[in-house]
Amino acid sequence: MHPPHPDPLPGGEREIAPGGQRARKSAFHILPGWPLLVGLIVLLPVLRLLWEAGDAAVLTRVLDSPVTWRATTNSIAIAAGATLAAALIGGPFALLIGLTNLRARTATTFALILPLMIPPQIVAMAWTHLAGSGSPILKPLGLAPPVGTANPVQSSAGMILVMGIEHAPLVFLALRAALRAIPGDVLEAARASGAGPWRAVRGVVLPLCLPGLIAGLAMAFVAALGNFGVPALLGVPAGIPMLPTLIYRRLAGFGPSALPEVAVLAALIGLVACLGIALQTILQARIASRLPGGARPLAPVPLGRARMTVELLAWGVLALLVAAPLTALLATSLVSVYGLPIGFGTLTLAHYREVLALDQVGRAFANSLLLSGSAAALLALLAVPLAHAMALGGGTGRIARAVGVLVELPHAVPGVVLGIGCILLFLKPLPGLGVSLYGTLWIILAAYLVRFLPLALRPVQAACAALDPAVEEAARALGAGPLRRLVTVVAPLVAPAAAAGGLLVFLTAFNELTVSILLWSQGRETLGVVVYALEEGGSPTLGAALGVIAILVVLAAMVAAGALGRRLPLGVVPWKN
């Protein structure tokens, strides 16, 4: 016991009671349920679509039409085929990278994931150039189909192959995440019990990562169902109707008068997608609940003398599936006359000069930069307080976590669902403002904000969940209110994750086609729309040149994300192992 000091230091009295006596009311105090507002706004387009699709007369008419059912069965069958293809490509790579001592892992992963980062219409375009009669790669080898015959990838099988390659990374990432969650001792315990390495993998590891594999398959199925670029470039020329292209053609052909009808079609594809989303959500919850956390990862299983062979095989597959089409695209963009063999005499940069000089290309670059840049910045800014609220206890935290699940929906459903929902929502003038967003860039920005919020949110959420709650409690004890804590403590700590999330949004939105093809208007083109229009409009070399430029932008953003990745938790930058 010590007597209170009789003579406190002058100025030592508590002249500094924090906050004084006046309660500081911040937005956080006034609106503890603000995340709920975010959740509601984000769900509006989808809700608006469902309301529109409830019209019984239109519903019966659309559901009675044979085209509806042809497109639906095509969509489901081809998406299922593409899912199988994605599993056959992504699964083995996930096992090789996740379990064995394969070398050049980061490069292999990067190459495998690249098709997911490149917009589907550009991948599809690359494949038509690779497999077409004018193929710059197959023709010199004498393997190109004869002139005048149909391009072999413009078929159901072609769509299955290309979408399978596009979505193989989804299976790969889900399976690799499941493998990472398995503690290393499990494999060691199996081996200590006398099982050889491969028997231990088969008996213990594979059953444990099965939910992850199935979740990845569900993700690939939903992605294939909503894919617009591949059916547009490979299905439409072959006369194979699919739901996203049917919706686009109806809307392009009949304008807003077709809205009630396409709303039903969009709801239909949304419904099928929701089955896949539900499966995926359930399985991922199961994986998360079983994850012990902080466990030592699996020790790689040595491939032994087979390693070189396996590596050559893996690189061969990637060369065929990824490098070959991209090389064909590059060659097409560099050859002076479409169909000529590439050589010193035919090499030219003229197409690049020409395409960059086009009015709509300049506009599209500006529009896409503006749209994806502002969506990335706004979403990264929004993600910080939202992710932070999700890590809180109490009512606000519960609401925010529920909202965190809800905002996944507009991202998970096919883009046409969101696109049609946005048209329905913004066609009429905004209440109070008297102006309609339809036909402006704003409607595309609104759709991007709603669709890509989860991309920005996920990394920040992971970073916020990893923060020691005591750090913020320490700031509270020192008198810092909610807003100050957010700005001075939380935001600096999760800034790298927010930047990575923003980059991911930028990457995705910059080349996005599915949503903007429904929402663009003259003078408001996005880059994705212009690439598609050039290819559709019979300018393959110009389309190829613009596609190559788009890929270069993607690569630059990926390199930037990779540079940030060193300061981020594992899993935020997908190709880091």
Added chain:
Amino acid sequence: MPDSVMPNSFHLDAVPIRLERCGKTFAGGARALEPLDLTIRGGETIVFLGPSGCGKTTTLRIIAGLESPDPGGRVLFGEEDVTALPIERRNVGMVFQSYALFPNMTVAENVAYGLKVRKLPRVDRARRVEELLDLMHLGEFAGRRIDQLSGGQRQRVALARALVVRPRVLLLDEPLTALDAKLRDSLRLEIDRLLRSLGITAVYVTHDQGEAMALGDRIVVMAKGRVAQVGTPREIYYQPADAFVADFIGTMNRLGGTVRGGMLSLGTALLPWSGPDGAAELLVRPEDLALAGEADGHLDGTVAAAVFLGDRTRLVVEPADGPALTVDAAGRSELGRGDRVWLRVDPARVLAVP
């Protein structure tokens, strides 16, 4: 002298703290803390001690303002009722097990944070930060990043950061638990010195009885959401209020005996004893049992284990019936497993089970 290393100028007010009927029931109905009444005197260091889940951290967080007590509970700092004030406005200093330093700031920026919040002018801020860094022997680290510091240095920064705002009470939540044994001892001495010289009211939570004994003016032993005993370290050790405290603090032996007519028969011994006739359960510390010869021993048994600890050898002795007893022999004792020994009980030190 401890005070010789401290700048004499830095003293803090000694604010008494009163908890009235402070209970805590969490959502879902789990009772973390039974309603608790406790007065912490101004300038006192009080230690909450107990196993995990006993409610000690909940009590600390109620004092801090990180949790609010169930309706009806009140927290008073001096005469001021602070129950409704969030932690931001209670002016408390808090030190955490995980240090909870701001990794995006330097040592000096960490210490200055609370002063910035209080909008102190830059000049005063710099002076106060320097004062605290000197107090904690951190002057040379002012510009360092947090990840360039050792665990002990980090916790000293956390102490400086908590104290610079001249808090009304210093709350320490297992501040030494994350440190290795050697550092823990030296930082414990430093905290002890600091608390004595500052004269601040301090609340210290730990599961380590050694820390509690060394630092606490009084110890509050807690179990399952209840206070088991409040007392000075000596009271807690020598007069445990119940069997839980007796077992939790130090090592305690249990003995069975019989009382008849004011005499307790314990093994071969007959000791004067006041208590009702019948079987009695008794407690005795290892240091109050002594090895003896066959002639003057009260109990006999076989050595089941002998642990050499350097200064002494700790023996576990199994009597013919009853639980095993722990007793200390000299370090150089050659006794080992299987040896037969006799033990003598100091009757004045034997406690009945409360």
